[in-house]
Amino acid sequence: MSIPEFIILAGAFFCVAALYSSVGHAGASGYLAIMALMGMAPVTMRPTALALNLVVATLATWRFWRAGWTKWSSLWPFIATSVPLAFIGGRVHLPVSGYRALLGFVLVSSAAVLAWRASGGERHLGEPQPRIPRLVALGAGAIIGALSGLTGTGGGIFLSPLLLLAGWAGPRGTAGISAPFIWVNSFAGLLGVQWASGSLPAGLPWLVAAVLAGAWIGTALGLHRLPPRALLWALSAVLLIAGGKLILSA
Numbered sequence: 001m002s003i004p005e006f007i008i009l010a011g012a013f014f015c016v017a018a019l020y021s022s023v024g025h026a027g028a029s030g031y032l033a034i035m036a037l038m039g040m041a042p043v044t045m046r047p048t049a050l051a052l053n054l055v056v057a058t059l060a061t062w063r064f065w066r067a068g069w070t071k072w073s074s075l076w077p078f079i080a081t082s083v084p085l086a087f088i089g090g091r092v093h094l095p096v097s098g099y100r101a102l103l104g105f106v107l108v109s110s111a112a113v114l115a116w117r118a119s120g121g122e123r124h125l126g127e128p129q130p131r132i133p134r135l136v137a138l139g140a141g142a143i144i145g146a147l148s149g150l151t152g153t154g155g156g157i158f159l160s161p162l163l164l165l166a167g168w169a170g171p172r173g174t175a176g177i178s179a180p181f182i183w184v185n186s187f188a189g190l191l192g193v194q195w196a197s198g199s200l201p202a203g204l205p206w207l208v209a210a211v212l213a214g215a216w217i218g219t220a221l222g223l224h225r226l227p228p229r230a231l232l233w234a235l236s237a238v239l240l241i242a243g244g245k246l247i248l249s250a
Contacts, residue, residue, distance in 0.1 A: 001038075006203055009038060010210040013052065017214030021060045022222030023117070024175025025160070026053040026182045027211065028153040029110040032103060033242035042099045044199045046090070046152030048207070050190040051200060053154045055208050056215040057183035060175070063219040069176030074168065077137035078177075079184050082145030082155060086185040089149020090192020100246040103151050107243030110157045114236040132168045149189040154182030175222060 001009070016030030028049040035045045064070055094102065140162060148155035156178040163169040169177060201207070 017211035018218035021218030053186035060179035078141035082141035085145035086188040104246030111239035
């Protein structure tokens with residue numbers, strides 16, 4: 001990758017981290033979309049997205065926890081089943097066509113979720129109910145964990161709409177639960193990917209600096225207001241294009 005291309009990549013990652021971290025996410029689906037559009041190899045895409053997820057999720061977890069939005073009693077049932085399956089999923093080496101199809105599905109799903117949030121869909125939901133059925137949480141955690149490891153995402157893009165649509169948390173409460181959930185799944189998935197001989201790019205420290213700067217801005221904004229609709233719509237379009245491209249090329 002040339003220096004100008006790398007600079008574009010780092011700048012795009014900065015924007016993704018800022019936007020995603022404002023709602024308690026770490027940005028893996030956004031990083032994967034950018035890398036897919038730039039033609040990077042799947043063997044590099046998964047570990048890179050998970051490594052950057054760890055950086056952003058660490059900051060997001062700390063900030064939303066300090067603000068009182070993290071409910072550990074609601075979080076642990078999801079984590080209990082997601083972590084082992086994220087590790088197992090990370091160890092699975094999918095054929096290129098299978099990985100492209102699965103990742104394309106995840107990106108298109110992510111685009112739909114962001115479009116829903118951009119349209120103000122979550123504002124029409126009822127008051128959050130604090131009790132989350134443990135059996136449902138355990139089952140959902142297992143499914144999300146497996147998808148997380150297989151695709152190189154932290155799973156927040158699936159957990160957040162579940163929490164919101166089921167009425168288990170409001171927007172900031174969802175962010176407080178999603179951030180640590182993403183961290184543990186990203187860590188487990190990265191261990192699995194590296195075990196299966198993943199490859200991290202040489203310029204990773206610069207990408208880490210870019211997403212950390214973006215997350216610092218995004219988390220600060222997310223604790224006070226929801227992200228601008230225009231940015232959500234724009235990112236939704238990018239995810240849709242990248243996901244469609246991957247599905248068609250699978």
